Amino acid sequence: GAVVSQHPSWVICKSGTSVKIECRSLDFQATTMFWYRQFPKQSLMLMATSNEGSKATYEQGVEKDKFLINHASLTLSTLTVTSAHPEDSSFYICSASNRLDGYTFGSGTRLTVV
Amino acid sequence: GNSVTQMEGPVTLSEEAFLTINCTYTATGYPSLFWYVQYPGEGLQLLLKATKADDKGSNKGFEATYRKETTSFHLEKGSVQVSDSAVYFCALTNYGGSQGNLIFGKGTKLSVKP
Numbered sequence: 001g002a003v004v005s006q007h008p009s010w011v012i013c014k015s016g017t018s019v020k021i022e023c024r025s026l027d028f029q030a031t032t033m034f035w036y037r038q039f040p041k042q043s044l045m046l047m048a049t050s051n052e053g054s055k056a057t058y059e060q061g062v063e064k065d066k067f068l069i070n071h072a073s074l075t076l077s078t079l080t081v082t083s084a085h086p087e088d089s090s091f092y093i094c095s096a097s098n099r100l101d102g103y104t105f106g107s108g109t110r111l112t113v114v
Numbered sequence: 115g116n117s118v119t120q121m122e123g124p125v126t127l128s129e130e131a132f133l134t135i136n137c138t139y140t141a142t143g144y145p146s147l148f149w150y151v152q153y154p155g156e157g158l159q160l161l162l163k164a165t166k167a168d169d170k171g172s173n174k175g176f177e178a179t180y181r182k183e184t185t186s187f188h189l190e191k192g193s194v195q196v197s198d199s200a201v202y203f204c205a206l207t208n209y210g211g212s213q214g215n216l217i218f219g220k221g222t223k224l225s226v227k228p
Binding site: 004006034036041042043044046049093095102103105106107108 | 118146148150155156157158159160163203207215216217218219220221
C-alpha cells in the first residue's frame with residue numbers, strides 16, 4: 001500500500017536554531033502534500049498545502065517565513081522550522097494524497113525547543 | 115466553516131464491550147467523512163470512510179454510517195479488543211478525491227482493558 005516516511009520522529013533543538021522535517025512518499029508519487037500541527041489534546045490543524053514544483057499555500061495565521069515548505073520532487077516535501085522558539089514545540093504530521101484511499105500520513109515528528 | 119466535533123476522551127472499556135464514539139460535523143455541500151486511527155508510536159491510518167449520505171463504512175469490525183439528517187458519523191464496534199487501544203480521529207473533506215485537506219476532530223483516546 002501507499003507509505004509515507006516522515007523523519008525524524010522526534011527532535012530536540014535549542015531556541016534560535018532551525019529544524020528540517022522530511023516527508024517522503026515511498027511507493028507512489030504525491031503531487032500534493034499537507035502539513036499539519038497537533039497540540040496536546042487538540043485536533044490536527046492544517047498548516048499548509050504543498051504542491052510539487054510550486055509555492056506552498058499557507059493557512060491563515062501560519063507564518064510562511066517561519067515554516068518553510070519545499071516540495072521539489074514528487075516524492076519529497078520538507079518543512080523547515082526556522083529560528084525555532086519554545087512555542088513552536090509541537091507534533092508535526094505530513095500527509096500525501098494517493099489514489100487508493102485518498103490520504104496517507106507520516107508517523108509524525110515531535111519537536112521540542114529548549 | 116467546516117468543522118468536526120467528536121466526543122472527548124479518554125474512553126476506557128473492558129474487552130468485548132460495545133464501543134461508540136460520537137462524531138458530528140458542520141459542512142457546506144456534501145463532504146466525505148472518514149475515521150482515522152493512530153496506534154501508539156505510529157502515524158494515522160485510514161479506518162473507514164463514506165462519501166455520500168446513508169453510506170456505511172466498515173473495516174476490522176468497526177462501522178460508521180453517514181447520516182446527513184443528523185450530520186453525524188458515529189463510530190461503533192460490537193466487541194472491542196485490547197489491540198483496538200488507540201486514538202481515533204473523525205475527519206471530513208469537502209473536496210472530491212484526495213485533492214483537498216482533511217479537517218479533523220480532536221481525537222478520542224480509547225483504552226481497552228483485558
